[in-house]
C-alpha cells in the first residue's frame with residue numbers, strides 16, 4: 001500500500017516492443033497536489049510510460065497503484081472513471097464536428113459533475129465553457145469551429161478540456177505545450193496553476209523546458225526507458241548525464257552568416273489571396289524563394305503559414321475534400337505563382353511534386369499502417385536516381401530511424417514520426433522542400449541537430465528550402481532570408497540581420513533565448 005499523500009505509485013514497470021525495451025523497470029511516486037515534469041529524448045519511453053499507467057497498453061511486469069488501489073490490470077475506462085485522465089500527444093479529434101461537440105462524450109463520464117445530468121442544450125453550454133477555460137475565444141466563435149479546421153495549438157488545449165470534463169484528480173498531459181505559441185502558453189500557465197490550487201495533481205511530459213519549469217515542482221528524466229535523473233529543475237538541468245543525453249550542445253551564436261548566393265527566383269509568388277468561405281487566410285502575399293537559399297516564414301498559430309504551404313504544394317487544390325473537411329466552406333484563391341518560370345497555380349499537387357515541390361506537412365501525416373521503411377520508399381516513389389544513397393543520407397541524419405525500419409509508422413514516438421516525415425520528404429529528392437513547423441515535438445538536442453541538418457540538406461543536396469516556424473530562434477542561424485506573417489499577410493521581409501535589428505518583429509517572433 002502506498003504511503004499517505006502519495007496519489008500514484010508506479011513500481012518496476014516494464015514493456016518491450018519487438019525487442020526494444022520502451023519502458024525498463026520504471027518506478028515513481030507522485031504526491032497529491034504536485035506537478036511532476038517528465039522529459040527525455042525522443043523515443044525514450046515517456047508516452048509508453050503514460051500508456052502503461054493509464055491502461056492503454058498491457059504491462060509486461062510491474063505494478064501501478066492509484067489512490068491506494070492496485071490498478072495494474074484495470075481497463076483504461078475504469079482507470080479514467082477512478083479519476084485519472086490523460087491527453088494524447090498525437091491529437092485525433094472528430095474533425096467534422098464543432099470543437100465543443102468533441103467534449104460531449106467526456107461529459108457522460110460518471111465523474112462529470114458538470115452538465116452530465118442536464119439537457120442536451122445544457123451539456124453544449126458546459127462544453128463551450130470548458131473550452132473557454134482553456135483559451136478558446138468565445139467572441140470569435142472558436143468553440144463552434146469544426147475541429148478539423150483548427151490549428152494544432154487549439155487541438156492540444158481541446159485535449160485538456162476533454163480531461164477537465166471528467167473532473168479528474170490526476171491529469172497526465174503528453175506535450176500539450178508543443179505547437180502552442182508563447183502567448184498561448186502564457187495563457188495556459190495560470191490555468192495549470194489554478195488546477196493545482198484546486199488540488200489536482202499533474203504529470204506533464206514536455207520538450208518545452210522553459211515553459212515546463214515555470215510550473216513543475218519536480219522533474220524526472222527518462223532515457224532508453226529508464227530513469228536517468230530526478231529532482232528539482234535546477235538540479236536536474238545541471239546534471240552532466242542529462243546534458244549529454246538530452247540537451248546536446250547549447251546554441252550560443254544565433255546569427256551565423258555566410259555569403260548569400262544570388263540565385264534566380266525558383267519560386268515566385270505575387271499577390272496571393274486565399275479565402276475559406278469569406279475568411280481571408282492568405283492576404284496578398286508576395287514571396288520569393290531564391291534558388292539554393294533557405295527562406296524562413298515566421299508567424300504564430302493562424303498567421304497563415306500552413307495555408308501558404310498548402311497553396312504552394314497544391315494540396316489546397318484538392319478542394320472538394322478540403323471543403324468537406326471544413327463543413328462545406330468554399331475555398332477560393334487567386335494571384336500568381338511561378339516555379340522555375342512556369343505558372344503552376346492551376347497544377348495539381350502530383351504535377352507539382354513531379355516538378356520537385358515537396359511538402360513535409362505540419363503534424364507529420366505519415367502512413368500509420370506502413371513501416372518506417374515503407375514510408376521512406378513511398379516518399380522515394382518519384383526519385384529518379386540513387387534512391388539507396390538518399391536513404392543512406394536520411395539514416396545518417398536520423399540514426400534513430402535506422403533501428404526502427406520495420407516498425408509500423410503509427411507506433412513510432414511523436415519525435416520519431418517527425419523525423420520520418422522529414423526523411424520521407426527528402427526521399428523524393430526535392431528541388432524545393434517545404435518544411436511546415438519541422439521542429440514540433442523534437443527534443444532540444446535533436447532541435448539543434450535539425451537546424452544544422454536544414455543547412456546540410458541545402459548545402460549537400462543543393463535543395464532550396466522554405467521553412468515555417470512559430471518563432472525564428474531555432475532556425476534563424478540557417479536562413480538566408482525571412483518573412484513574418486500576421487493575419488495572413490506579410491508584415492516584415494528582410495535578411496536575418498534586418499530581422500534582428502528590428503525590435504518589433506524580433507521581440508514578437510524571435511522566441512526568447
Ligand SMILES: Nc1ncnc2c1ncn2[C@@H]1O[C@H](COP(=O)(O)OP(=O)(O)OP(=O)(O)O)[C@@H](O)[C@H]1O
Nearest residue numbers: 017022042043044045046047048411412413414415
Ligand atoms: N505500440 C507500440 N508498438 C511498437 N513500438 C512502440 C509502440 N509504442 C511505442 N513504441 C516504441 O517505443 C519507444 C518509446 O516510444 P515513446 O512513444 O514512449 O517515446 P517518447 O519518449 O514519448 O518520445 P517522443 O518524445 O518522441 O514522443 C519508441 O522507440 C517507439 O517506437
Ligand SMILES: [Mg+2]
Nearest residue numbers: 047089413414
Ligand atoms: Mg511521446
